[in-house]
Amino acid sequence: MIKTDLIMLSTGKEAILLEGLIESIEGNTEGLGVHLLLVNQGPQRNWTSQDPKLSIESIEVGQQMSLSAARNLGLKHLSQKNIEAKYLLFPDDDSTFKADFFQAIKPHLDLPKPLLAKICNVEDGGDYRSYPKIEKCGKTELKGIVASVSLIIPFALIAEIGPFDEKLGVGAKWGSSEDLDYYLRACQLEEFCFLPELKNYHPSRFGKYEQLGQPQIKKRFASYTDGYLAVHFRHRLEHQLGLFASKALGGALLSILKLNFNLASVYLWLYFYRIKQKAYFRSLRKNNPEALAL
Numbered sequence: 001m002i003k004t005d006l007i008m009l010s011t012g013k014e015a016i017l018l019e020g021l022i023e024s025i026e027g028n029t030e031g032l033g034v035h036l037l038l039v040n041q042g043p044q045r046n047w048t049s050q051d052p053k054l055s056i057e058s059i060e061v062g063q064q065m066s067l068s069a070a071r072n073l074g075l076k077h078l079s080q081k082n083i084e085a086k087y088l089l090f091p092d093d094d095s096t097f098k099a100d101f102f103q104a105i106k107p108h109l110d111l112p113k114p115l116l117a118k119i120c121n122v123e124d125g126g127d128y129r130s131y132p133k134i135e136k137c138g139k140t141e142l143k144g145i146v147a148s149v150s151l152i153i154p155f156a157l158i159a160e161i162g163p164f165d166e167k168l169g170v171g172a173k174w175g176s177s178e179d180l181d182y183y184l185r186a187c188q189l190e191e192f193c194f195l196p197e198l199k200n201y202h203p204s205r206f207g208k209y210e211q212l213g214q215p216q217i218k219k220r221f222a223s224y225t226d227g228y229l230a231v232h233f234r235h236r237l238e239h240q241l242g243l244f245a246s247k248a249l250g251g252a253l254l255s256i257l258k259l260n261f262n263l264a265s266v267y268l269w270l271y272f273y274r275i276k277q278k279a280y281f282r283s284l285r286k287n288n289p290e291a292l293a294l
Contacts, residue, residue: 001082004033004055005109007155009078011070012093013042024096024201026051030103035083039070066171068164068178075163085155086112090148090179096122096201104197105152112154114190116142117198119150128202137193140184140237148179149200153186161186165294168227175223177231181294184235214266221270229274229281234292238282245274 008025012018018038025034026049038047038058047056059077061070071090078084086109091097101117108115119128131145153161161182169178183192212220232238252267284291 001084002035004035004083004085006032006034006087006089006105007078007083007085008034008036008089008091009039009071009074010036010091010093010095011039011041011065011067011074013040013064014093015042015045017093018045018047021091021093021095022047022049022054022056024098025049025054028097028099028102029053030099030106032102032106032109033085035085037074037078037083039065039074041065041070064171066166067169068166068172071178072163072166075158079159087115088153088155088158090151091200092149092202094203095149098199098201100197101199104195104199112156114154114157114186114192115152115198116145116192116194117150117152117200118194118196119147119202120199121204122201123204125201126204128204131196132194133196135193135195137191139187139191140240142192142194143180143183145194146180146183149202151179151183152198154190157186157189160189162294168230170223172227174226174230176227177224178227180228181231181234184231184237185294214262217263217266218269221266222273225270225274225277229277230292233281233285234294238278241278245271245278248274 010018010021018040022036025036029051032053034054036054036056038056040058040060041062041064044060044062047058049056059073061073065073087105118131120126121128129145136142162185164178165181167173168181169176232241248267248271252264252271255261255264255267
């Protein structure tokens with residue numbers, strides 16, 4: 001059996017991104033033991049670290065997998081190999097960390113509880129989205145700040161939460177919100193606390209859009225919409241969707257003010273897409289509820 005402080009389970013196919021994740025952890029662990037498990041979907045590599053506190057293990061699948069399927073493969077591996085930790089994290093392949101993250105998590109290792117971290121833009125260190133200014137604890141009221149890279153789960157809860165839903169997430173039928181579903185299922189066991197001093201870094205959302213064409217942006221928006229709606233109707237939280245479509249109109253207006261008319265037209269399209277898909281998922285739960293089940 002292997003026991004350590006933190007397990008980080010990450011997956012991807014771009015070696016340069018996974019190497020960036022490794023480099024951001026090396027030498028920054030502040031004395032904590034970190035076991036990095038990579039589910040590598042790209043060409044086989046020999047992943048190494050010079051940091052004695054960072055151990056790296058890889059599952060070389062060599063082919064494209066959905067995000068949830070890859071994470072479940074990693075979770076199964078941890079169980080089979082009896083690898084345990086105080087916390088489990090799910091960093092993206094383009095996530096990075098600094099020493100202050102490991103400093104901030106140290107006080108919580110003795111009595112692990114579910115935590116949510118803040119995501120900062122790697123470009124300028126600014127907040128990835130709007131976050132509470134101080135520590136805040138709760139359940140569904142924190143779902144607006146949930147992302148895979150922000151989840152810090154006590155390892156003791158992993159078996160009770162179960163696997164990720166492979167119908168959700170990138171590469172799946174409904175291409176997002178596997179993290180939100182996982183969070184809501186974890187909330188049935190314990191509440192989470194958001195700690196603003198827990199920071200990890202990720203490329204900003206809007207920086208990515210500037211590099212994408214309209215069809216690619218529409219595909220991303222549709223994937224996010226479908227997963228988000230599926231999770232809300234599964235967990236009977238559709239009453240919280242009142243402004244979901246209207247927010248797209250806000251995005252259109254903001255884009256117009258920034259003279260980005262291309263993105264404004266996509267947001268307008270998104271407004272009508274969200275109205276249509278909300279009706280679809282409402283009908284799906286009524287007529288075929290098992291389709292929404294885990």
